[in-house]
């Protein structure tokens with residue numbers, strides 16, 4: 001039986017400038033203990049403009065908190081105004097990068113094909129992609145959440161070899177539960193996270209599927225994290241709004257105490 005270390009990742013979205021980021025990470029570092037880091041991997045996905053400041057702090061104080069970006073370019077370099085490459089993120093020692101967050105899919109037209117290219121770009125530069133998948137309200141109401149989400153998973157993983165796929169993180173985020181206060185029930189989360197693991201077993205192997213961490217995201221808070229984490233196929237959370245409050249995020253990291 002594979003033991004998967006839970007990953008609690010704060011997605012700050014477009015919040016906290018680099019000065020606020022330093023203060024925020026310092027608060028997390030002050031609160032989190034070795035015991036926390038032994039039980040849970042902790043990461044923050046910051047705006048691009050914060051990454052150098054966070055890197056300096058993490059390196060200088062030898063912090064165990066991981067950090068990463070919320071997006072990357074599918075391209076390595078060149079005339080792509082406004083884009084940030086995987087190589088640039090790797091140079092900043094990012095561990096993680098989110099790919100295909102629903103806000104990127106919704107507001108920037110990101111398709112499964114583009115997400116797949118971004119997953120490949122992340123792996124090429126030694127970053128661990130957090131591939132985000134999940135259905136909107138109309139799909140949920142039609143009862144098609146599993147098929148819809150698995151199609152996004154298939155698209156994102158196309159041509160990804162097993163040795164890379166076994167290190168990917170999948171974040172299941174039902175769009176209707178993001179920033180709405182409308183949290184999926186633990187059973188809702190388990191239904192789709194379990195189906196994702198099943199599909200990973202079909203695409204690769206059960207052994208590989210047992211290694212991959214699958215997060216839930218959508219209105220996660222200290223008050224609901226324990227029930228979500230009690231589900232067998234949920235291995236962490238991608239936390240938006242609640243990750244902007246250091247005390248709340250630390251409570252989420254300590255989900256076993258809630």
Ligand SMILES: O=C[C@H](O)COP(=O)(O)O
Pocket residue numbers: 011101173177178179180181217218219220238239240241242
């Ligand atoms: O990436 C995080 C998700 O979009 C969830 O955001 P939320 O916790 O504010 O609902």
